[in-house]
Amino acid sequence: MGNSESALISEKQLEIYQLETFFTRKEILHIYQSFENLNPDKVREAFMAGNYQVKMDYQEVIQLAELKYSPFKDRICRVFSEDQSGDMTFSDYLDMLSVMSMQAPKDLKAAYAFKIYDFNDDDEIDRTDLDELVNRVTGFRMKTEDVDGIVDEILKECDMDENGTLTAAEFEDILHKSPEFSANFNIEV
Known part of the structure:
Protein backbone atom coordinates (compact mmCIF):
# COMPACT_ATOMS: atom_id res chain seq x y z
CA MET A 1 0.00 0.00 0.00
CA MET A 100 -15.74 -13.20 8.28
CA SER A 101 -11.99 -13.12 8.82
CA MET A 102 -9.95 -16.03 10.12
CA GLN A 103 -9.23 -14.03 13.29
CA ALA A 104 -12.88 -13.61 14.33
CA PRO A 105 -14.10 -15.97 17.06
CA LYS A 106 -16.50 -18.71 16.05
CA ASP A 107 -19.27 -17.44 18.37
CA LEU A 108 -19.20 -14.03 16.66
CA LYS A 109 -19.42 -15.70 13.25
CA ALA A 110 -22.31 -17.83 14.51
CA ALA A 111 -24.22 -14.80 15.78
CA TYR A 112 -23.96 -13.05 12.42
CA ALA A 113 -24.71 -16.21 10.44
CA PHE A 114 -27.88 -16.58 12.52
CA LYS A 115 -28.94 -13.04 11.61
CA ILE A 116 -28.19 -13.65 7.93
CA TYR A 117 -30.23 -16.88 7.83
CA ASP A 118 -33.14 -15.38 9.82
CA PHE A 119 -34.75 -14.13 6.62
CA ASN A 120 -37.94 -12.88 8.29
CA ASP A 121 -36.02 -11.11 11.09
CA ASP A 122 -38.03 -12.66 13.91
CA ASP A 123 -35.02 -13.79 16.00
CA GLU A 124 -35.50 -17.47 15.24
CA ILE A 125 -34.86 -19.69 12.27
CA ASP A 126 -38.12 -21.36 11.39
CA ARG A 127 -39.29 -23.60 8.55
CA THR A 128 -39.76 -20.61 6.22
CA ASP A 129 -36.18 -19.47 6.87
CA LEU A 130 -34.84 -22.98 6.33
CA ASP A 131 -36.79 -23.35 3.07
CA GLU A 132 -35.23 -20.11 1.85
CA LEU A 133 -31.78 -21.19 3.02
CA VAL A 134 -31.93 -24.56 1.25
CA ASN A 135 -33.36 -23.01 -1.91
CA ARG A 136 -30.64 -20.36 -2.06
CA VAL A 137 -27.85 -22.85 -1.44
CA THR A 138 -29.16 -25.13 -4.19
CA GLY A 139 -29.96 -22.33 -6.61
CA PHE A 140 -33.71 -22.92 -6.33
CA ARG A 141 -33.30 -26.13 -8.36
CA MET A 142 -34.87 -28.63 -5.96
CA LYS A 143 -38.44 -29.87 -5.88
CA THR A 144 -40.54 -28.56 -3.00
CA GLU A 145 -40.91 -32.02 -1.48
CA ASP A 146 -37.11 -32.50 -1.52
CA VAL A 147 -36.58 -29.14 0.18
CA ASP A 148 -39.23 -30.10 2.75
CA GLY A 149 -37.38 -33.36 3.43
CA ILE A 150 -34.10 -31.53 4.03
CA VAL A 151 -35.80 -28.99 6.30
CA ASP A 152 -37.46 -31.83 8.24
CA GLU A 153 -34.04 -33.46 8.76
CA ILE A 154 -32.44 -30.19 9.86
CA LEU A 155 -35.19 -29.61 12.42
CA LYS A 156 -35.09 -33.24 13.58
CA GLU A 157 -31.34 -33.03 14.18
CA CYS A 158 -31.05 -29.48 15.48
CA ASP A 159 -34.28 -28.39 17.15
CA MET A 160 -33.43 -29.45 20.70
CA ASP A 161 -36.69 -28.26 22.28
CA GLU A 162 -38.74 -29.60 19.33
CA ASN A 163 -40.75 -26.41 18.88
CA GLY A 164 -40.22 -26.19 15.11
CA THR A 165 -37.68 -23.36 15.26
CA LEU A 166 -33.99 -22.89 15.92
CA THR A 167 -33.00 -20.35 18.53
CA ALA A 168 -29.68 -18.54 18.38
CA ALA A 169 -28.36 -20.88 21.10
CA GLU A 170 -29.44 -24.02 19.20
CA PHE A 171 -27.95 -22.63 16.01
CA GLU A 172 -24.66 -21.77 17.70
CA ASP A 173 -24.50 -25.21 19.32
CA ILE A 174 -24.91 -26.87 15.92
CA LEU A 175 -22.24 -24.69 14.35
CA HIS A 176 -19.76 -25.43 17.13
CA LYS A 177 -20.16 -29.09 16.21
CA SER A 178 -19.56 -28.33 12.53
CA PRO A 179 -15.91 -27.72 11.62
CA GLU A 180 -16.93 -26.89 8.04
CA PHE A 181 -18.73 -23.80 9.25
CA SER A 182 -15.62 -21.81 10.08
CA ALA A 183 -14.02 -22.77 6.79
CA ASN A 184 -17.09 -21.66 4.83
CA PHE A 185 -17.60 -18.39 6.69
CA ASN A 186 -14.13 -16.95 6.17
CA ILE A 187 -12.91 -14.38 3.70
CA GLU A 188 -9.24 -13.88 3.09
CA VAL A 189 -8.02 -10.33 2.96
Whole structure:
Protein backbone atom coordinates (compact mmCIF):
# COMPACT_ATOMS: atom_id res chain seq x y z
CA MET A 1 0.00 0.00 0.00
CA GLY A 2 1.29 3.36 -0.89
CA ASN A 3 1.05 6.52 1.13
CA SER A 4 -1.90 7.78 -0.91
CA GLU A 5 -4.39 5.45 0.79
CA SER A 6 -3.05 6.10 4.28
CA ALA A 7 -3.16 9.85 3.63
CA LEU A 8 -6.91 9.56 3.00
CA ILE A 9 -7.50 7.88 6.35
CA SER A 10 -6.22 9.78 9.36
CA GLU A 11 -3.90 8.00 11.77
CA LYS A 12 -6.52 8.40 14.49
CA GLN A 13 -9.18 6.80 12.28
CA LEU A 14 -6.85 3.94 11.36
CA GLU A 15 -6.28 3.31 15.07
CA ILE A 16 -10.04 3.24 15.66
CA TYR A 17 -10.53 0.77 12.80
CA GLN A 18 -7.78 -1.44 14.25
CA LEU A 19 -9.41 -1.40 17.69
CA GLU A 20 -12.86 -2.21 16.27
CA THR A 21 -11.79 -5.05 13.95
CA PHE A 22 -9.46 -8.01 13.76
CA PHE A 23 -7.32 -6.29 11.11
CA THR A 24 -3.88 -4.75 10.99
CA ARG A 25 -3.22 -1.29 9.61
CA LYS A 26 -1.91 -2.79 6.37
CA GLU A 27 -5.02 -5.00 5.97
CA ILE A 28 -7.32 -2.02 6.58
CA LEU A 29 -5.57 -0.04 3.87
CA HIS A 30 -5.89 -3.00 1.49
CA ILE A 31 -9.61 -3.27 2.28
CA TYR A 32 -10.00 0.48 1.80
CA GLN A 33 -8.61 0.10 -1.73
CA SER A 34 -11.27 -2.46 -2.68
CA PHE A 35 -13.98 -0.21 -1.22
CA GLU A 36 -12.62 2.81 -3.05
CA ASN A 37 -12.57 0.91 -6.34
CA LEU A 38 -16.37 0.72 -6.27
CA ASN A 39 -16.67 4.45 -6.89
CA PRO A 40 -13.21 6.07 -6.73
CA ASP A 41 -14.26 9.70 -7.14
CA LYS A 42 -17.04 9.52 -4.56
CA VAL A 43 -14.94 7.71 -1.95
CA ARG A 44 -11.74 9.70 -2.42
CA GLU A 45 -13.59 13.02 -2.28
CA ALA A 46 -15.42 12.03 0.91
CA PHE A 47 -12.33 10.61 2.64
CA MET A 48 -10.21 13.63 1.67
CA ALA A 49 -12.84 15.77 3.42
CA GLY A 50 -12.68 13.50 6.48
CA ASN A 51 -16.13 12.03 5.80
CA TYR A 52 -15.64 8.37 6.62
CA GLN A 53 -19.39 7.77 6.63
CA VAL A 54 -19.85 8.02 2.87
CA LYS A 55 -22.22 5.26 1.75
CA MET A 56 -22.03 3.02 -1.24
CA ASP A 57 -25.46 1.95 -2.38
CA TYR A 58 -26.43 -1.72 -2.39
CA GLN A 59 -25.98 -2.07 -6.16
CA GLU A 60 -22.41 -0.83 -5.83
CA VAL A 61 -21.64 -2.94 -2.76
CA ILE A 62 -22.71 -6.22 -4.36
CA GLN A 63 -20.04 -5.72 -7.00
CA LEU A 64 -17.40 -6.46 -4.36
CA ALA A 65 -15.63 -9.75 -5.04
CA GLU A 66 -16.58 -11.01 -1.57
CA LEU A 67 -20.29 -10.64 -2.31
CA LYS A 68 -20.78 -10.77 -6.06
CA TYR A 69 -21.64 -14.46 -6.31
CA SER A 70 -23.05 -15.11 -2.87
CA PRO A 71 -26.66 -16.31 -2.77
CA PHE A 72 -26.90 -14.39 0.52
CA LYS A 73 -25.50 -11.03 -0.63
CA ASP A 74 -28.76 -9.19 0.05
CA ARG A 75 -28.95 -10.55 3.60
CA ILE A 76 -25.27 -9.98 4.29
CA CYS A 77 -25.52 -6.36 3.17
CA ARG A 78 -28.66 -5.80 5.18
CA VAL A 79 -27.26 -7.37 8.35
CA PHE A 80 -23.97 -5.48 8.21
CA SER A 81 -25.46 -2.18 7.06
CA GLU A 82 -25.87 0.00 10.14
CA ASP A 83 -29.26 1.26 8.95
CA GLN A 84 -30.18 -2.18 7.52
CA SER A 85 -30.78 -0.71 4.06
CA GLY A 86 -28.05 -2.74 2.38
CA ASP A 87 -26.11 0.44 1.64
CA MET A 88 -22.71 0.37 3.33
CA THR A 89 -20.19 2.76 4.75
CA PHE A 90 -16.55 1.77 4.85
CA SER A 91 -17.03 0.94 8.55
CA ASP A 92 -19.92 -1.40 7.69
CA TYR A 93 -17.81 -3.09 5.03
CA LEU A 94 -14.84 -3.38 7.37
CA ASP A 95 -17.07 -4.88 10.09
CA MET A 96 -18.44 -7.43 7.62
CA LEU A 97 -14.98 -8.54 6.54
CA SER A 98 -13.74 -8.57 10.13
CA VAL A 99 -16.50 -10.95 11.24
CA MET A 100 -15.74 -13.20 8.28
CA SER A 101 -11.99 -13.12 8.82
CA MET A 102 -9.95 -16.03 10.12
CA GLN A 103 -9.23 -14.03 13.29
CA ALA A 104 -12.88 -13.61 14.33
CA PRO A 105 -14.10 -15.97 17.06
CA LYS A 106 -16.50 -18.71 16.05
CA ASP A 107 -19.27 -17.44 18.37
CA LEU A 108 -19.20 -14.03 16.66
CA LYS A 109 -19.42 -15.70 13.25
CA ALA A 110 -22.31 -17.83 14.51
CA ALA A 111 -24.22 -14.80 15.78
CA TYR A 112 -23.96 -13.05 12.42
CA ALA A 113 -24.71 -16.21 10.44
CA PHE A 114 -27.88 -16.58 12.52
CA LYS A 115 -28.94 -13.04 11.61
CA ILE A 116 -28.19 -13.65 7.93
CA TYR A 117 -30.23 -16.88 7.83
CA ASP A 118 -33.14 -15.38 9.82
CA PHE A 119 -34.75 -14.13 6.62
CA ASN A 120 -37.94 -12.88 8.29
CA ASP A 121 -36.02 -11.11 11.09
CA ASP A 122 -38.03 -12.66 13.91
CA ASP A 123 -35.02 -13.79 16.00
CA GLU A 124 -35.50 -17.47 15.24
CA ILE A 125 -34.86 -19.69 12.27
CA ASP A 126 -38.12 -21.36 11.39
CA ARG A 127 -39.29 -23.60 8.55
CA THR A 128 -39.76 -20.61 6.22
CA ASP A 129 -36.18 -19.47 6.87
CA LEU A 130 -34.84 -22.98 6.33
CA ASP A 131 -36.79 -23.35 3.07
CA GLU A 132 -35.23 -20.11 1.85
CA LEU A 133 -31.78 -21.19 3.02
CA VAL A 134 -31.93 -24.56 1.25
CA ASN A 135 -33.36 -23.01 -1.91
CA ARG A 136 -30.64 -20.36 -2.06
CA VAL A 137 -27.85 -22.85 -1.44
CA THR A 138 -29.16 -25.13 -4.19
CA GLY A 139 -29.96 -22.33 -6.61
CA PHE A 140 -33.71 -22.92 -6.33
CA ARG A 141 -33.30 -26.13 -8.36
CA MET A 142 -34.87 -28.63 -5.96
CA LYS A 143 -38.44 -29.87 -5.88
CA THR A 144 -40.54 -28.56 -3.00
CA GLU A 145 -40.91 -32.02 -1.48
CA ASP A 146 -37.11 -32.50 -1.52
CA VAL A 147 -36.58 -29.14 0.18
CA ASP A 148 -39.23 -30.10 2.75
CA GLY A 149 -37.38 -33.36 3.43
CA ILE A 150 -34.10 -31.53 4.03
CA VAL A 151 -35.80 -28.99 6.30
CA ASP A 152 -37.46 -31.83 8.24
CA GLU A 153 -34.04 -33.46 8.76
CA ILE A 154 -32.44 -30.19 9.86
CA LEU A 155 -35.19 -29.61 12.42
CA LYS A 156 -35.09 -33.24 13.58
CA GLU A 157 -31.34 -33.03 14.18
CA CYS A 158 -31.05 -29.48 15.48
CA ASP A 159 -34.28 -28.39 17.15
CA MET A 160 -33.43 -29.45 20.70
CA ASP A 161 -36.69 -28.26 22.28
CA GLU A 162 -38.74 -29.60 19.33
CA ASN A 163 -40.75 -26.41 18.88
CA GLY A 164 -40.22 -26.19 15.11
CA THR A 165 -37.68 -23.36 15.26
CA LEU A 166 -33.99 -22.89 15.92
CA THR A 167 -33.00 -20.35 18.53
CA ALA A 168 -29.68 -18.54 18.38
CA ALA A 169 -28.36 -20.88 21.10
CA GLU A 170 -29.44 -24.02 19.20
CA PHE A 171 -27.95 -22.63 16.01
CA GLU A 172 -24.66 -21.77 17.70
CA ASP A 173 -24.50 -25.21 19.32
CA ILE A 174 -24.91 -26.87 15.92
CA LEU A 175 -22.24 -24.69 14.35
CA HIS A 176 -19.76 -25.43 17.13
CA LYS A 177 -20.16 -29.09 16.21
CA SER A 178 -19.56 -28.33 12.53
CA PRO A 179 -15.91 -27.72 11.62
CA GLU A 180 -16.93 -26.89 8.04
CA PHE A 181 -18.73 -23.80 9.25
CA SER A 182 -15.62 -21.81 10.08
CA ALA A 183 -14.02 -22.77 6.79
CA ASN A 184 -17.09 -21.66 4.83
CA PHE A 185 -17.60 -18.39 6.69
CA ASN A 186 -14.13 -16.95 6.17
CA ILE A 187 -12.91 -14.38 3.70
CA GLU A 188 -9.24 -13.88 3.09
CA VAL A 189 -8.02 -10.33 2.96
